[in-house]
């Protein structure tokens with residue numbers, strides 16, 4: 001489904017990714033963990049086209065997409081819920097969600113009908129968003145904004161979702177709520193690549209995990225395998 005092969009990317013002269021490779025199989029949840037600055041967010045950005053990789057390949061359903069515009073990669077089925085949520089503050093919750101569907105753009109046939117069905121699905125996952133549908137997104141709490149960012153990504157009916165630190169800045173009880181939703185999406189068959197600081201929480205939901213160190217994958221395995229790995233225990237699960 002999603003294959004990243006020997007990816008190199010950075011900012012100006014600073015190389016951040018130096019040969020990152022990973023795979024996300026259909027219907028699986030894959031966690032990407034690692035210390036601050038290891039390059040997790042940069043990996044997400046290079047995969048979704050927000051950052052142009054210098055070298056390497058990104059395959060979506062077998063087709064190379066590296067170097068293509070983010071909007072095109074999104075249309076091909078990859079949705080990115082970025083770190084820091086990035087909702088459109090002045091717009092209502094519902095308009096933010098509809099913007100997520102806009103990329104699909106079936107302008108001439110039934111945009112409203114299909115978007116309405118997707119809206120209902122998102123509102124069913126996040127009843128809080130439904131209650132606040134007319135409220136400006138910028139006035140939502142952090143947890144609600146995170147739910148909105150995930151909901152907006154879902155509106156594009158993606159094949160693969162990239163979730164970058166959905167727990168960032170949230171109270172523990174809200175983190176649990178966000179992860180309940182991630183579990184539910186997984187049960188519905190959604191394919192997800194999840195970046196998480198809370199390694200333990202991420203490994204509870206993931207089928208497979210990668211540990212990133214200094215721009216490349218240092219350790220990989222199933223959560224059970226990683227939980228037995230001395231290095232992972234010491235650095236991330238201690």
Ligand code: ATP
Pocket residue numbers: 011014016034035036037038039040041042043197
């Ligand atoms: P964190 O968990 O702290 O978000 P991360 O693993 O996601 O860390 P990245 O955000 O990918 O790490 O950052 C990797 C490196 O790239 C860091 O050293 C960071 O300072 C650098 N970096 C990130 N964004 C930029 C940018 N826009 N310009 C220059 N350097 C950047």
